[in-house]
Amino acid sequence: MITVSDLSYAFKIGKKEKENIVPVLHHVDLHVAEGEIVAIVGRSGSGKSTLLNLISGFIKSQTGEIIIDGKQVSGFSESKWAEFRLEHLGFIFQSFQLIPSMTAYENVELPLVLKGVSEKERKEQTIKMLKRVGLEQYQSHYPGELSGGQQQRVSIARALILNPPLILADEPTGSLDSENEKELLNFIKELNEKDGITFLIITHDHEVASIAHRKVEIRDGYLREGSKLHEVQR
Amino acid sequence: MKFKDKHRFVRSNMKRNKTRVWMTILASTMGCAFLIMLASVGFAIHKTAVDDVMSYRLMNEIEIQSENGPLIEEDVKKLQVIKNVKAVSRKKYVPANELSLGEYTVYADVSSANMPSERKAGLQLEKGRMPKSKNEVIIGHHFAQELRKEMPENFTEGMSEEEAQKKLKKLAYDGDLLNKTLTYHMKVDNPDIKTETQIKTVKVKVVGIKKKPNKEWIIDSSVMITDDLHGEVMPLLSEIDPELKNSDDSYSAVKVYTSSAEDVKAVSEEIKDKGYLTYSVVSELKELNIYFTLFKAGLIFIGGIAVLIASIGIFNTMTMAVTERSQDIGIMKAIGATPRTIKRIFLLESGYIGLWGVGLGTILAYLISYGVNFALPIIVEQFLNEKPPEDFILSYIPWSLTIIAVTICMSVTLLSGWRPAAKATTVDVLKALRRDV
Numbered sequence: 011m012i013t014v015s016d017l018s019y020a021f022k023i024g025k026k027e028k029e030n031i032v033p034v035l036h037h038v039d040l041h042v043a044e045g046e047i048v049a050i051v052g053r054s055g056s057g058k059s060t061l062l063n064l065i066s067g068f069i070k071s072q073t074g075e076i077i078i079d080g081k082q083v084s085g086f087s088e089s090k091w092a093e094f095r096l097e098h099l100g101f102i103f104q105s106f107q108l109i110p111s112m113t114a115y116e117n118v119e120l121p122l123v124l125k126g127v128s129e130k131e132r133k134e135q136t137i138k139m140l141k142r143v144g145l146e147q148y149q150s151h152y153p154g155e156l157s158g159g160q161q162q163r164v165s166i167a168r169a170l171i172l173n174p175p176l177i178l179a180d181e182p183t184g185s186l187d188s189e190n191e192k193e194l195l196n197f198i199k200e201l202n203e204k205d206g207i208t209f210l211i212i213t214h215d216h217e218v219a220s221i222a223h224r225k226v227e228i229r230d231g232y233l234r235e236g237s238k239l240h241e242v243q244r
Numbered sequence: 245m246k247f248k249d250k251h252r253f254v255r256s257n258m259k260r261n262k263t264r265v266w267m268t269i270l271a272s273t274m275g276c277a278f279l280i281m282l283a284s285v286g287f288a289i290h291k292t293a294v295d296d297v298m299s300y301r302l303m304n305e306i307e308i309q310s311e312n313g314p315l316i317e318e319d320v321k322k323l324q325v326i327k328n329v330k331a332v333s334r335k336k337y338v339p340a341n342e343l344s345l346g347e348y349t350v351y352a353d354v355s356s357a358n359m360p361s362e363r364k365a366g367l368q369l370e371k372g373r374m375p376k377s378k379n380e381v382i383i384g385h386h387f388a389q390e391l392r393k394e395m396p397e398n399f400t401e402g403m404s405e406e407e408a409q410k411k412l413k414k415l416a417y418d419g420d421l422l423n424k425t426l427t428y429h430m431k432v433d434n435p436d437i438k439t440e441t442q443i444k445t446v447k448v449k450v451v452g453i454k455k456k457p458n459k460e461w462i463i464d465s466s467v468m469i470t471d472d473l474h475g476e477v478m479p480l481l482s483e484i485d486p487e488l489k490n491s492d493d494s495y496s497a498v499k500v501y502t503s504s505a506e507d508v509k510a511v512s513e514e515i516k517d518k519g520y521l522t523y524s525v526v527s528e529l530k531e532l533n534i535y536f537t538l539f540k541a542g543l544i545f546i547g548g549i550a551v552l553i554a555s556i557g558i559f560n561t562m563t564m565a566v567t568e569r570s571q572d573i574g575i576m577k578a579i580g581a582t583p584r585t586i587k588r589i590f591l592l593e594s595g596y597i598g599l600w601g602v603g604l605g606t607i608l609a610y611l612i613s614y615g616v617n618f619a620l621p622i623i624v625e626q627f628l629n630e631k632p633p634e635d636f637i638l639s640y641i642p643w644s645l646t647i648i649a650v651t652i653c654m655s656v657t658l659l660s661g662w663r664p665a666a667k668a669t670t671v672d673v674l675k676a677l678r679r680d681v
């Protein structure tokens with residue numbers, strides 16, 4: 011599903027004259043198979059988010075190569091990336107990233123709107139998805155009127171609405187209490203097993219065991235393959 | 245993203261900051277209305293000028309002159325054979341202009357004319373018929389009111405114009421002149437010649453009265469005599485004033501009438517090719533149009549500055565909207581909104597503001613225009629005690645002006661919305677997502 015090879019990244023800070031180059035990732039190679047749940051672990055500031063942002067196309071590297079779902083995405087233009095994200099990638103963020111002026115329904119519907127799906131079809135799919143995450147009675151609530159767990163379910167519903175084969179999650183349980191965290195991890199497991207969705211998740215060690223098939227660790231910008239935790243089911 | 249969805253999206257965004265949006269619309273409304281109002285004055289003056297030119301001249305009339313002096317019969321023959329020439333009117337001026345009926349006297353413009361060609365050129369009579377024999381004449385509509393008893397000395401002294409006019413009217417001949425016989429006095433306008441020698445007179449009979457001119461202020465007290473009578477009068481006159489000899493075969497005014505106004509240009513060209521000078525309303529209008537088009541362009545330019553100022557408001561509003569919504573933009577980009585979609589959404593928003601401004605501005609301009617045209621004559625009459633000229637308008641908004649104004653306003657609007665919209669596409673996804681972590 012994902013093949014990253016020889017990917018390096020450095021942040022440039024400061025004005026042109028006093029430019030500082032901060033290397034963050036060094037020659038990273040990573041392969042994620044279809045149907046896998048891979049956990050990325052590592053200390054804070056080790057470069058986990060940077061790697062995920064590169065795979066998401068939010069930042070671009072001059073070196074290395076990224077192939078997702080058989081497509082060479084490194085080198086994509088901004089609009090190519092946007093189209094690719096819409097069709098192939100789902101995102102779950104630590105801070106949910108819902109649009110505050112839109113209701114739960116509208117937030118979930120947004121990818122369908124961007125894709126240009128007809129209104130009738132949109133309604134059908136959005137309601138179905140809200141039911142699936144158990145929020146149909148909250149559809150006209152604004153994000154500010156929902157609990158953290160509910161907001162995260164809205165954002166998952168939004169990530170799933172266009173049936174992406176891959177979901178990227180940066181500390182998805184970071185803002186949740188332990189009960190909601192458990193629920194979310196179970197849901198991820200279910201999605202992986204039933205729908206065959208591949209997950210790449212940045213998470214903390216102790217949660218990993220319950221769901222991930224494999225973990226990789228980033229230490230000071232170098233990636234090391236960790237131990238295999240579970241066999242992939244399918 | 246479908247247009248319908250963009251529209252819905254933009255509308256809900258605009259509703260989020262109603263006051264700001266309406267203030268911006270108000271500024272555009274004022275800019276647009278100002279542009280239209282200012283230019284409409286130019287359009288009104290232009291229209292008045294054109295109407296004026298066309299009101300006392302015929303569109304299909306071409307005046308002919310020659311660099312080699314007055315035209316003669318031979319020239320007329322050349323002109324008559326040109327294609328699409330309906331008639332060639334030619335007049336010979338007679339340098340004696342006193343006519344009388346009993347104690348009433350008038351000094352009128354006397355000229356001879358070729359009656360059939362006058363008829364073809366469009367001369368219309370109010371009463372009577374065209375002259376058939378030598379001593380028959382037709383007179384202008386105002387001839388009777390100019391035919392007066394002799395004025396006592398200091399008759400109108402110290403009177404206002406209006407009072408004087410009234411008093412003069414009392415002296416005027418009041419009755420029907422049709423079929424009356426007038427005495428035509430051979431007096432020439434030459435101070436060297438003694439009046440005693442000017443005793444020759446000719447009797448003429450009024451057989452027709454011309455129609456009233458179509459403008460209130462034109463006074464037509466002319467007398468039209470036949471060519472034959474001209475041939476008799478001129479020798480009499482040259483007996484009194486020898487200088488007038490040999491001038492009787494030249495025309496003082498030659499006018500060509502074309503079948504329709506469209507033919508004027510081609511016919512003018514052909515006449516010019518034959519070596520004559522031409523002058524027509526069409527050519528005068530051309531010069532007039534060039535002048536007024538420049539004038540109107542100047543006004544539109546000045547009005548455009550108001551639109552530009554209003555566009556700064558749109559620029560501001562849109563820049564603020566982009567800044568406020570940068571998180572939403574970031575989220576949408578992360579999910580998969582293309583830069584093009586983002587740009588379109590913001591262009592649409594500024595477009596709507598512009599459309600509202602232009603729409604309201606145009607309506608406002610029309611209302612003000614009607615109001616001004618309605619109220620100004622009343623105000624002028626109230627305060628200056630003077631009647632404004634008939635058909636007076638201060639503001640005229642033709643369709644072309646509306647289209648020009650709408651085009652200018654919309655272009656400026658879209659231009660001012662362009663940069664903020666472009667800025668929206670460059671919102672950094674990660675910066676936007678990092679809002680509250």
Ligand SMILES: Nc1ncnc2c1ncn2[C@@H]1O[C@H](COP(=O)(O)OP(=O)(O)O)[C@@H](O)[C@H]1O
Pocket residue numbers: 021022023032034052053054055056057058059060061
């Ligand atoms: N926008 C940025 N500009 C400069 N340096 C950055 C930026 N984002 C992250 N970094 C640096 O890159 C390194 C890796 O950051 P990150 O990938 O966010 O780590 P993690 O997610 O593993 O905590 C850190 O040292 C951080 O300071």
Ligand SMILES: [Mg+2]
Pocket residue numbers: 058059060
């Ligand atoms: Mg991180």
